Amino acid sequence: MKKVLIYLLFQFLLSVEFISVSENVVANDTSMQHRNLNHMTREERFSEAMRRTLYALKVLLPREGWTPVGPEMKYLARAIKEFTFIIHAGVFIPCIMSYGTNEQIAKWFPLAADFRIIGTYAQTELGHGSFLRGLETIATYDRANQEFIINCPKITAMKWWPGDMGKSANHVLLMAELVIDGKKYGMHGFMVQIRDLTTHEPLPGVTVGDIGAKLSFESVDNGFLYLQNVRIPRENLLSKLSEVHPDGTYIKKGNQRLMYGSMVRVRVNLIAHEIVMPLAKACTIAVRYSAVRRQGLINPSKEEVPVLDYVAQQHKLLPQVATVFMAHFAAKQLVKMHHDYSLEVEKGNTSQLPELHALSAGMKACLSEQGAAGAEIVRRACGGHGYSCGSGLPFIVNRMLATCTYEGENTVMQLQCARYLIKCADQAKKDKLTGSVWYLSDFSNMSCTAQTFGDLQEPSVLVKLHERRAKCAVQHAGKKMQNMVKNGTPAHDAWNMMATLLINAARAHIMQYVVGTSVTYISELSCSASLKKILTQLCALYALHNINSNCGDFVKFGCLTSAQCDLAQEAEFNLLKQLRPDAVGIVDSFDFTDDILQSCLGAYDGNVYERLFEWAKQAPMNKTEVHQDSYQYLQPYLHEGRDVLEGRGRNSKL
Structure with a gap:
């Protein structure tokens, strides 16, 4: 049976050797090991995820000769319990490659791939999600200046939910309705800078931030983005499928449905x-x-x-x-x-x-x-x-x-x-x-x-x-x-x-x-x-x-x-x-390490109760024997009870 399960592991994970080598590299690197996420605040989890993700991408990968598109990333995705730049790597960069011209790819891809710019994909709005034709953000072409003017005409047009947008991204691949001389041409993708690359402060006309606590994904800065008269160059329209000439002529070069x-x-x-x-x-x-x-x-x-x-x-x-x-x-x-x-x-x-x-x-x-x-x-x-x-x-x-x-x-x-x-x-x-x-x-x-x-x-x-x-x-x-x-x-x-x-x-x-x-x-x-x-x-x-x-x-x-x-x-x-x-x-053939599972119940050694007790003792509430912030409210009443029991206070005869 053991041989069967080893082969089962081979088939499920595709390469025992690759997983084993990757696992050892990650497990033996103290900078990659998890802290106890359950005992951290959301801000701490966000910062820790940022640290571990950037360490993995900028230190671990180059050191081991791995690449962001190599097979090792499959294991890192399993190994890192919480990480950032999900949308940057999984949507922003692929969209540049899919919908940008050769010139646009040559400009934006190296910067994004090396994390010299951080991007996100901004499509969902506060008032519209899956109904893409209902999106309200508008990009109006200004022929005189050869620019697009980006606007959220009302609050429901505000971009809402994109990951990496709240605090991390300085660029967004923005989906907006293209308007030329009052005529609508449908949803198109625009490259929009939203933060200063030196100070990381929002640019003029940009209101951006984190949408707040969620049921999960505590380490992801899902954001809101409200744009008012933000101008971008004509060249920032991703133009593989369509482009706008300087005089405002709209040219369709491919099936616009491919944007979906x-x-x-x-x-x-x-x-x-x-x-x-x-x-x-x-x-x-x-x-x-x-x-x-x-x-x-x-x-x-x-x-x-x-x-x-x-x-x-x-x-x-x-x-x-x-x-x-x-x-x-x-x-x-x-x-x-x-x-x-x-x-x-x-x-x-x-x-x-x-x-x-x-x-x-x-x-x-x-x-x-x-x-x-x-x-x-x-x-x-x-x-x-x-x-x-x-x-x-x-x-x-x-x-x-x-x-x-x-x-x-x-x-x-x-x-x-x-x-x-x-x-x-x-x-x-x-x-x-x-x-x-x-x-x-x-x-x-x-x-x-x-x-x-x-x-x-x-x-x-x-x-x-x-x-x-x-x-x-x-x-x-x-x-x-x-x-x-x-x-x-x-x-x-x-x-x-x-x-x-x-x-x-x-x-x-x-x-x-x-x-x-x-x-x-x-x-x-x-x-x-x-x-x-x-x-x-x-x-x-x-x-x-x-x-x-x-x-x-x-x-x-x-x-x-x-x-x-x-x-x-x-x-x-x-x-x-x-x-x-x-x-x-x-x-067991799924081959998750204890560090990946982060579970007292599912650890390989089966010592459930010992691990639960040790985990509980590490809780922030147990840092001191007395929780002073709450005890200040209890103290007067407990002292009255003490006095009664010692025969000094009210109702002491009871």
């Missing part, structure tokens, strides 16, 4: 870094703790058992472990699709954008909801100690909750995915579809003939069940809308009224994609039979858990009978039993 591609790229990468990895950490903590914590008796004549021996606990934890693997496999396929799309775009072919946009939006929404819910499930599964910040779980839960909102609010993302599905369902009536929606034009017999729970553990059966459910969900929503329109309901009203059915269709589509791609990925792995067996069991558990959580759909659409739903539940319980002996080994 930056969000697609962020969503593609978000799944791996902000959903898969955090959930893997939460599962590691909870499974390890559940193997240590003993409580209650299963057999009254025997000793207390680890809570992981309870089927109810396995049912909470193991499907979340399975989610980590299946989301990882599906995310790898999405990354590959995005890579292929990027190559095609270089040739001028953007035909893959609608599918990639729909899939990335749907996966971001579906998997972020699964991940956030899963992290909270495993936190609760750790009982009272899971509520303590010393467990490391509240940090993970709160951070993952944010993924349900940023880079596209999930309901909006699901409806965007559904819009694509409805169009494809109409097309499937005439043409054979390919890609992620191929099943919509598959009219073969998909009835389920499973007679035992073992039949329902077969990967091919599970894939077919999810395809049929997705197809029926999409067709059901489409037909409902079509009937409403036939009966006189305006199409936009029908869309609004059927939103919940459309969201369900999008979720069903993503689930079939995750299950289908995972089954294919596992089947094509060149590995030992024992490893493939474990991965297949995890895949079946993920699929069955989804079926049992949505059995109403599977029965309603004729995918399963009521009796087969009972078999599906039996099949899931059987897999829990099979996976229980290897549960700790499976999460």
